[in-house]
Amino acid sequence: MADPARARKIADRIKVIVAKALERGIKDPRLGFVTITDVRVTGDLQHASIFYTVYGSDEERADTAAALTAATGMLRKEVGRNLQIRLTPSLEFIPDAIPETSARLEQLLAEARERDSASQAAAAGAQYAGDPDPYVKPRQYDEDDED
Template structure:
């Protein structure tokens, strides 16, 4: 299948997944979850969904477990909303890129503050 078509499906899936998670998934373990990225295979059989979750590691794990449990329901909703005969199998993963960039920023700030403190005494 063309890459352009796969990218369009991924973008539309991202929008629909966000709406489904926000309004239709009733599991109380689903906290403040944001769909950050959807990567669809070329044959549209599999989709990796990256989810950013605010909260403790326990809350993140709970949200991921709830989404994984609801994957069949969500997949059916995706098929219905996107008019697909068969929706891709969904694989939910935590998106830790935001936390990683925050950690790098803190380290760089610490280094920068350390340099400022050292140069002031010279």
């Protein structure tokens, strides 16, 4: 098992190599506007998971996924040539869910703001349900009550 710091450095290096290769090396017309967001390498440096996002519609995302799958061998060869380690890790491209997650989070925050404002509006005109002073006070005896 490799040192975690070394695995992190290799992951960063793979991220740069793949990004440059996508920028200048692949001539596939299906490839859209791709951003490599993260790379994770296993502890034994045998497998690299590359997370990416694509700007565009669902069809463009599907086309880009197909183009990346087709170019995996060429990209692995490029990674092996530039890393200069004994074994070149296998590459796996995974679409990153950051845009969808952030959109859902924004939607939930807007919904929470609406509920909060509705709650504040309801509380503004609210009255207590019971007595104005609900606490029990000690009983006061009149002098007439003493038997």
